[in-house]
Amino acid sequence: MAVFTSVTLDDLSSWIKQFPLGKALSIKGIASGIENSNFFITTETGEYVLTIFENLTFEQLPFYLKLMRHLADRGVLVPAPVANIAGELVTALHGKPASIVSKLDGASQMHPEPVHCAAVGAMLALMHLAGKDFPLYQENLRSLNWWHETTPKVLPFLSDELRHLLCAEVHYQDAFDSTPIYRALPRGPVHADLFRNNVMFDGEKLTGFFDFYFAGCDAWIFDVAVTVNDWCIDTATGELDVARVRALLNAxxxxxxxxxxxxxxxxxxxxxxxxxxxxxxxYDYYQPRDAEMLTPHDPAHFERILRLRESLPVPPLTSDL
Structure with missing residues (x-):
């Protein structure tokens, strides 16, 4: 992630004494993404990921961390949050909420084949089912309400054509949100950001989903759509790869x-x-925040994807297997 908050080894060595992890040996910032400050850390007991939350609050974080624990206890491959000696999953570091989770084995699969997409689809379905009895509730903080709040903040920077596209799609989603079909969609906790760089593989074996800090309660099919729009496309054009789509959806x-x-x-x-x-x-492109390492993503990528999903047919959810 982009590093907004600096943490030295001396900082870590003092702070980590409250955790049953032994002495801190090393820390390295992770330079990808734009939401939180993430670090790989090594202690006497192993390797972990430290996250300092730049936007989420102490009150919001128990939902994410307890969800991860809930899913892990039910066989979903996710990082395990580490509690301090007082049993707390979130504590302050440099005045901001911070947590430690176990580090997953493997690496992100940035050039997925159908076999990888099938593994992601099966684990995503397992995750949705495992979350059905999760007792906490938090809405998806980047859903319709946020779209309404954020659209006016970016409109001044856009051409007339892009302003029309953005406003027309928000209006379309408003209308669909009010339909009986939308209200009947199965719901529960969703990852909401299951891109290729948030999943680990060891060869063809999926070793875990991570970065649950956009999770919330929403329609499960929205979570599937987010995943397909990243895992099953030609990244240069945004066009769907039918073989990968079918592998993920069938699984x-x-x-x-x-x-x-x-x-x-x-x-x-x-x-x-x-x-x-x-x-x-x-929003991140036109309203950037200061950071040591900032890697804003190209907005045009998802503009292309939106235009394609509006204009072209999409493979159906189910087909003859």
Whole structure:
């Protein structure tokens, strides 16, 4: 992630004494993304990831960390949050909320084949089912309300054509949000940011999902759409790769069958997923924050994806296996 808050080894050595992890041996900033300050740390007991939260509050964080623990206890491959000696999962570092989680094995698969997409689809379905009885609730903080709040902040920077595209899609999603189909969609905790760089593989073996800090409660099919819009595309054009789409959807459907309502909502949700990330990238591009290492993403990538999802047919949720 972009490093907004600096942490030295001396800082870490003092702070980490409250955790049952032994002496801090090393710390290295992770330079990807733009939301939190992340670091790989090594202690006498192993390797971990330290996150300092730049936007989320002490009150919001228990939802994410307890969700990760809940999922891990039910067989979903996710990092395990580490509690301090007082049993707290979130403590202050440099005046900001911070947490430590276990480090997953493997590496991100940035050039996925259908076999990787199938593994992601199956684990995503397992994650959705495992979260059904999670007792805490928090809405998806980057859904419709946020779109309404953020759109006016980026409109002054856009051409007339892009302003029209953005406002028309928000209006379309408003209308779909009010339909009985949308209200009937199965819901629960979602990852909401399951891109290639948030999943680890060892060869063809999936070793874990991570970075749950955009998670919230939303329609499960929206989570599937976010995932397909990253894992199953030609990154140069945004066009869907049908073989990868089918691998992911078929694997998901075998674990948790899609509903009729989800089939109807599939194309609107692919559009919603594209809109969500186009808008967030527009905001981060035009309203940047100071950071030591900042890697803003190109908004045009999800603009292209949104145009394609609006204009072209998409593979259906289910097909003959």
């Amino acid at each position: 998901y459907n075998l674990v948790r069958p899609f509903t009729t309502e989800e089939s109807v909502a599939w194309k609107p949700m692919l559009r919603a997923a594209a809109l969500r990330f186009w808008l967030s990238r527009l």
